[in-house]
Amino acid sequence: MSKSIAPHGKHTRIPTLAEYDRLYRESIEDPRSFWGKQGERVTWFHPFHSVLDIDTEEVDFSWYQGGRLNVSFNCVDRHAAERPNKTAILWAGNEPGEYKHITYRELKHQVARLANVLKAKGVQKGDRVCIYLPMIPEAAYAMLACARIGAVHSVVFAGFSAESLRDRIIDAGCKVVITANEAPRGPKKVALKHIVDVAVDGLKVVESVLVARRTSTDVPMTVGRDTFLDEEMSRQRSTCPVEWMASEDPLFILYTSGSTGKPKGVLHTTAGYLIYTAMTHDLVFDLRPDDIHFCTADVGWVTGHSYIVYGPLCNGATSVMFESVPNYPDSGRIWSVVDDTKATILYTAPTALRALRRAGDDFVKKHSRKSLRLLGTVGEPIDPETWQWYHDVVGEQRCDIVDTWWQTETGGVLISPLAGVTPMKPGSATRPFFGVKPLLVDEAGAPIEWKQGTAIQGNLCLASAWPGQARTIWGDHRRFRETYFSKFPNLYFTGDGSTRDEDGDWWITGRVDDVLNVSGHRIGTAELESALAQNDAVAESAVVGYPHDLKGQGIYAYVVVKPEFKDQNADQIIGALKETVRHVIGPIATPDRITLVSGLPKTRSGKVMRRILRKVAHGQFTELGDITTLADPGVVEEIIAAAKKG
Numbered sequence: 001m002s003k004s005i006a007p008h009g010k011h012t013r014i015p016t017l018a019e020y021d022r023l024y025r026e027s028i029e030d031p032r033s034f035w036g037k038q039g040e041r042v043t044w045f046h047p048f049h050s051v052l053d054i055d056t057e058e059v060d061f062s063w064y065q066g067g068r069l070n071v072s073f074n075c076v077d078r079h080a081a082e083r084p085n086k087t088a089i090l091w092a093g094n095e096p097g098e099y100k101h102i103t104y105r106e107l108k109h110q111v112a113r114l115a116n117v118l119k120a121k122g123v124q125k126g127d128r129v130c131i132y133l134p135m136i137p138e139a140a141y142a143m144l145a146c147a148r149i150g151a152v153h154s155v156v157f158a159g160f161s162a163e164s165l166r167d168r169i170i171d172a173g174c175k176v177v178i179t180a181n182e183a184p185r186g187p188k189k190v191a192l193k194h195i196v197d198v199a200v201d202g203l204k205v206v207e208s209v210l211v212a213r214r215t216s217t218d219v220p221m222t223v224g225r226d227t228f229l230d231e232e233m234s235r236q237r238s239t240c241p242v243e244w245m246a247s248e249d250p251l252f253i254l255y256t257s258g259s260t261g262k263p264k265g266v267l268h269t270t271a272g273y274l275i276y277t278a279m280t281h282d283l284v285f286d287l288r289p290d291d292i293h294f295c296t297a298d299v300g301w302v303t304g305h306s307y308i309v310y311g312p313l314c315n316g317a318t319s320v321m322f323e324s325v326p327n328y329p330d331s332g333r334i335w336s337v338v339d340d341t342k343a344t345i346l347y348t349a350p351t352a353l354r355a356l357r358r359a360g361d362d363f364v365k366k367h368s369r370k371s372l373r374l375l376g377t378v379g380e381p382i383d384p385e386t387w388q389w390y391h392d393v394v395g396e397q398r399c400d401i402v403d404t405w406w407q408t409e410t411g412g413v414l415i416s417p418l419a420g421v422t423p424m425k426p427g428s429a430t431r432p433f434f435g436v437k438p439l440l441v442d443e444a445g446a447p448i449e450w451k452q453g454t455a456i457q458g459n460l461c462l463a464s465a466w467p468g469q470a471r472t473i474w475g476d477h478r479r480f481r482e483t484y485f486s487k488f489p490n491l492y493f494t495g496d497g498s499t500r501d502e503d504g505d506w507w508i509t510g511r512v513d514d515v516l517n518v519s520g521h522r523i524g525t526a527e528l529e530s531a532l533a534q535n536d537a538v539a540e541s542a543v544v545g546y547p548h549d550l551k552g553q554g555i556y557a558y559v560v561v562k563p564e565f566k567d568q569n570a571d572q573i574i575g576a577l578k579e580t581v582r583h584v585i586g587p588i589a590t591p592d593r594i595t596l597v598s599g600l601p602k603t604r605s606g607k608v609m610r611r612i613l614r615k616v617a618h619g620q621f622t623e624l625g626d627i628t629t630l631a632d633p634g635v636v637e638e639i640i641a642a643a644k645k646g
Ligand code: PRX
Pocket: 256, 302, 303, 377, 378, 379, 380, 381, 382, 403, 404, 405, 406, 407, 408, 409, 429, 494, 495, 496, 508, 509, 510, 511, 517, 520, 521, 522
């Protein structure tokens, strides 16, 4: 394991690692007292009487019971009163030089107007609203407007297809969809409204579609259903009373992929989520009053929810919202936004860093970056070389790096260095956050004991509860229990593998289930296989991941075509299969490699032996393990030959 690097900065509130250790112990030994105190981070309309109640049998977690509060009030109103002219959202548009500062006062007015629009459309507390928007301020207004009136938002990443959007709208039962006419993304424009039209076609549940005008392009509007958001907002008042929500009232649903079935709607609730994101944002990044927090994520993912909108705004910070892509108009774009916004914190994904590193240091060095004091990564393991580049070239060896491990389900960061406190190791997420008790277990579920000086490896589980954790899967609590709490009894199973090194630091090695992490995006192999099945040529398929230089993991599909398609041109079939997946899920899920085979390696009971497919996808053509249990061992030779060919 690599040597650690001492922090360059100093945490403003946690002076030493020994103090972190002390606080950590306190948080584990007496969680109720620890988390009770954290309740002071937010403003309550009515105080809570109980910090944590758990019904283990039902897997029911209840935090801050008895309390009433409102997320929009905490993220907007209290700052609008105290610091009305501070920039809440610093929007960086798609074109270079296109910026907008939205102060806390203005944010309050816009959120109130949008909340009033929703009310006028009949949205009530508990109703679901789908947000399918580009990275424009309206996305944050819409989320906070829902929170203001107690509606539950379901943000769908604007790169998902009409079919994916439709599935999510149906599953959550969304009454209203908020979208834009078009979404500029680098040199392209995505026809969002058109996608929504296809997605909601014939769906009775959707009563209204609100359309933000991001560009001047005209789009067809369905009378009685579609209206323009700006017109609606201008007709509404700029004040709107908040709905005082119970601590455990739902705040949002966010769909994410699992190892089986369709994406699941992870549900986060009000108080615990807000407190946890605010606290992690504050302490992991060592937030200072003048920080400009630049998180490059999209609000369609959990990172955008927690560290563009809820965490930073609850803390009264300035949050940069970036509409474009890192290589538009060139690979210096992120650094030019850093300079223009004077960002002090940059939080991005290893995938982006790998691409920017490959583009060459000149793009970085052309820009000053002197405002930066802290760098963060999230979403996938970071290879030590990229980490070192981030540290040496981007951060000029003066910025700490926080490699933050967490998930959609965890709400906020669970394992990460604390800026200015924790010694860093390139590629390691290092230590657990307060109250978080990671544990490695073997396949049988037995805990693997760690001792100072020895390294261990296993399935990463969590043995404690924390306020930011997901409470259920929308409409399917049984799936929630089975997915996370049944593989290893009384433990939350993350789906990740990890190593714990000789010093006790954690190194997340990646998913151990059938979920891929492609450019930091979670995609289930089952989802990909069912998308491929929608193409007429496909008899069956099996999808696995393989190491990819830029994306971290690439998508490798083995496809058996139906006999009547066997004589068709293979390249054409492969092109059509890629198109099918783009159409069914979205461009982020496009397979990188497709190999046409005449059969899959199956056991006699019909189970696909993915182990073999994974090895072949990794370029390993020998030592495939025992293949004698296969129904037809001959297919392996053919698969290897096909994979070698291309
Ligand atoms: O495999 C882990 C990986 O991303 C997964 C969670 O994906 P998602 O729910 O989309 O949330 C991503 C943003 C929080 C995890 O199960 N992952 C996330 N962060 C890291 C990571 N793997 C290694 N190191 C990280 N810092």
